[in-house]
Amino acid sequence: MDKLTKIIATIGPSCDSNSQIEELVKAGVDLFRFNFKHNTIEWHNERIKRVNSVAKKLNKPIGTLIDLQGPEIRINMPYEEISIKKNELLVFGREVFEKKVKGISISHPEIIPHLKEGQKVLAEDGSFIFFIKRQKDKLYLQSQSQGILKNRKNFNIPGADFPFPVLVDRDFEGLKLAQRNAIDYVALSFVRSADDISVLRSEMKKFKLHAKIIAKIETERALSDLDNIIDNSDGIMVARGDLGVERPIEEVPYYQKMIIKNSIKRGIPVITATQMLQSMIDRPFPTRAEISDIANATYDLTDGVMLSGETAIGKYATEAVKIMSKTIAFNEQKNIVDSRKRFNFSLEDQEATLCDTAYGLYLLYRALNKKIAGFLVFTNTGKTISLLARYRPLLPIYAFTPSRDDCESLTIYFGVKALYKKGIINRGEVEKEDIEKVVRYLESEKIVSKGAILIVLHGDRWNVEGGTSTIKIVHV
Numbered sequence: 001m002d003k004l005t006k007i008i009a010t011i012g013p014s015c016d017s018n019s020q021i022e023e024l025v026k027a028g029v030d031l032f033r034f035n036f037k038h039n040t041i042e043w044h045n046e047r048i049k050r051v052n053s054v055a056k057k058l059n060k061p062i063g064t065l066i067d068l069q070g071p072e073i074r075i076n077m078p079y080e081e082i083s084i085k086k087n088e089l090l091v092f093g094r095e096v097f098e099k100k101v102k103g104i105s106i107s108h109p110e111i112i113p114h115l116k117e118g119q120k121v122l123a124e125d126g127s128f129i130f131f132i133k134r135q136k137d138k139l140y141l142q143s144q145s146q147g148i149l150k151n152r153k154n155f156n157i158p159g160a161d162f163p164f165p166v167l168v169d170r171d172f173e174g175l176k177l178a179q180r181n182a183i184d185y186v187a188l189s190f191v192r193s194a195d196d197i198s199v200l201r202s203e204m205k206k207f208k209l210h211a212k213i214i215a216k217i218e219t220e221r222a223l224s225d226l227d228n229i230i231d232n233s234d235g236i237m238v239a240r241g242d243l244g245v246e247r248p249i250e251e252v253p254y255y256q257k258m259i260i261k262n263s264i265k266r267g268i269p270v271i272t273a274t275q276m277l278q279s280m281i282d283r284p285f286p287t288r289a290e291i292s293d294i295a296n297a298t299y300d301l302t303d304g305v306m307l308s309g310e311t312a313i314g315k316y317a318t319e320a321v322k323i324m325s326k327t328i329a330f331n332e333q334k335n336i337v338d339s340r341k342r343f344n345f346s347l348e349d350q351e352a353t354l355c356d357t358a359y360g361l362y363l364l365y366r367a368l369n370k371k372i373a374g375f376l377v378f379t380n381t382g383k384t385i386s387l388l389a390r391y392r393p394l395l396p397i398y399a400f401t402p403s404r405d406d407c408e409s410l411t412i413y414f415g416v417k418a419l420y421k422k423g424i425i426n427r428g429e430v431e432k433e434d435i436e437k438v439v440r441y442l443e444s445e446k447i448v449s450k451g452a453i454l455i456v457l458h459g460d461r462w463n464v465e466g467g468t469s470t471i472k473i474v475h476v
Helices: 018-027 041-058 109-114 169-180 194-206 220-224 226-232 240-246 249-265 288-299 317-332 339-343 350-367 383-389 404-408 432-444
Strands: 006-010 031-035 063-067 081-084 089-092 103-106 120-123 128-135 138-143 147-150 185-188 212-217 235-239 270-273 304-307 372-378 397-400 416-419 453-459 468-475
Touching: 006 317, 018 041, 018 317, 031 041, 041 063, 041 169, 063 169, 089 128, 103 109, 103 138, 169 185, 169 194, 185 194, 194 212, 194 226, 212 220, 212 226, 220 226, 226 249, 235 240, 235 249, 240 249, 240 270, 249 270, 249 288, 249 339, 288 304, 288 317, 304 317, 339 350, 350 372, 350 383, 350 453, 350 468, 372 383, 372 432, 372 468, 383 397, 404 416, 416 432, 432 453, 432 468
Parallel strands: 006 031, 006 304, 031 063, 063 185, 089 103, 185 212, 212 235, 235 270, 270 304, 372 397, 372 453, 397 416
Antiparallel strands: 081 147, 089 138, 120 128, 128 138, 453 468
């Protein structure tokens, strides 16, 4: 059986040709991430077009996600890298540029005077630890680590809350690019509260951008407003890199599980990210711990898992995706649970109640050893999909949509196989003949076989939000 958990791969120089993108899709990638912290706007524009070209060639919906830079603090030095020794005292601030001395500055030097003696700061996802030292009215960084620190790496001040804007100048260029290319998802970095989501949504309206918003949970402040952030977002990303710097690293697994659980309860798709196959950047095989990490995310019932450097700059990008796909597929089928007992879903309206009934039918048929081929959902807004996918049935959810763009916006949901066929049904009423046409199409494309049983959910008309009102059992 095909995997149900989605794979998000980051585009980079290791995988950015048409043939490499096609390889990754065939290996199991469902959605491509464009990291706007790196490369030029023209570079991203060209790669987005390549992904869309491959999607058209394969006749397969492939999602696209632009990951905005946000108010991130980065190392800023007049050289590409420096060698650092333990206990070394490094100049900290603009003097690095003004006097050409060995040291470190950052992308927001205006905050340096506000740092205090003895304060702990970190670089490169916590690989380098420093303490602030003040001598003769000058600030220094005293290293607690040693190694080669590269320019433009991230710089963290745990627990700090500076009044940075939600979006930086480059992010507005990213929104323009997203609108121009009909991008499906926009990820917002360093979300602090639900207000940040509102700011981004307001700016997106100005650009007439209809993408869905993914909130990256990677700050301590975000954890304190988590439920509001989830309720105001279209998706969540557990960004474990910066989260493991903001909070003690041993707490990350707890927060991962808590964020995933809270997102699933609300029917909001959630992605688990950071260092899932980090060793495969340079090695052809993963560690056992990395395989366990992927499997554990599967047992957490995450919607998707993400590869960053593994595909963007790794030597074994396709191999990493293949190993991730196999690990997901095996462990999904071992994770048989009644999710209603785990999550205590709220049945707030007719549509939610209908999805609960559909899931109950699935459990009943499974108990009777009658094999269900999957769910067939006629959807326009995706609401029914989110409500059904949160139950995590170990079956595909075939989502039939009225447009190709709707298809691609559903690529992030657990178990969802989005389908679109031009002219097969109209945008008016959903008739019995429409359902029969779609079922015949599924059979003709060998998506389901003759005699298969489908649980079908639909409303009376397209273009009616919350209109799903009917559930049927259909034999192919």
